Amino acid sequence: MNIFDIVGPVMIGPSSSHTAGACRLGLLAAGILGERPQQAEILLHGSFARTYKGHGTDRALVAGLMGWQPDDVRIPNALKLAAEEGVKFTFHPVDLGSMAHPNSVLFRLTGKNGNACEVIGASVGGGQIMVTKVDGFPVELTGVLPALFVPHRDEPGVIALVSTILAQKQINIASMRVFREGKGETAAMVIECDQAVPPAVIHHLEELGPVKLVRFVDKVS
Numbered sequence: 001m002n003i004f005d006i007v008g009p010v011m012i013g014p015s016s017s018h019t020a021g022a023c024r025l026g027l028l029a030a031g032i033l034g035e036r037p038q039q040a041e042i043l044l045h046g047s048f049a050r051t052y053k054g055h056g057t058d059r060a061l062v063a064g065l066m067g068w069q070p071d072d073v074r075i076p077n078a079l080k081l082a083a084e085e086g087v088k089f090t091f092h093p094v095d096l097g098s099m100a101h102p103n104s105v106l107f108r109l110t111g112k113n114g115n116a117c118e119v120i121g122a123s124v125g126g127g128q129i130m131v132t133k134v135d136g137f138p139v140e141l142t143g144v145l146p147a148l149f150v151p152h153r154d155e156p157g158v159i160a161l162v163s164t165i166l167a168q169k170q171i172n173i174a175s176m177r178v179f180r181e182g183k184g185e186t187a188a189m190v191i192e193c194d195q196a197v198p199p200a201v202i203h204h205l206e207e208l209g210p211v212k213l214v215r216f217v218d219k220v221s
Helices: 003-007 016-033 047-051 057-065 075-084 158-168 199-206
Strands: 037-046 088-093 103-111 116-125 128-134 137-141 147-153 173-180 186-193 215-217
Touching: 016 057, 016 103, 016 116, 016 128, 016 215, 037 047, 037 057, 047 103, 057 075, 057 088, 057 103, 075 088, 137 147, 137 173, 137 186, 147 158, 147 199, 158 173, 158 186, 158 199
Parallel strands: 037 088
Antiparallel strands: 037 103, 103 116, 116 128, 128 137, 147 186, 147 215, 173 186
16 A cells, blocks of 8 residues: 555545546546447446435546546536537446445446447445446456457467467556356456557457457556
């Protein structure tokens, strides 16, 4: 732990978990989508569902989706400003189960280019976050490092193909986790990297036969 963990993030308050963390969740969810959402269904679980208006969680989540940082002075007016820019959003309660963190949110996002994704994440304290599902797949994304989300067919050699291409392009892998639905079904790699992955490398990965999709998710402040 360092002094910044104790003091907390630079933010527009009142709560590091309910506002700063919520804003970072919005930023990361928009990063997973790959563009600013035009429509957002935001489903709130637990403490988020009970206190989101009083703690400004609704405004912080929308601010993050708009691409604003946790210290942006526009956050208190995020709902009004987003609506003025044509962003449609709704809030509903949801029960994500007893194992879900009490500060959890489920985003269902659609971008103006037709991209869509479903993201579940939580604000785990002190402004820190964890995304736990993307499009139904279990993941672990904190936004601390740039990352790739790569769903693919579960077959031998796919991990080696992807890691070889990254090595050839001088992209250093900081961590990798692999999840799968079942043997021979769909699997997904979550690869955290030490640097951003250029579009040309992403396109190269997308051309691999077993790869279904590549989402690059940049780190969030």
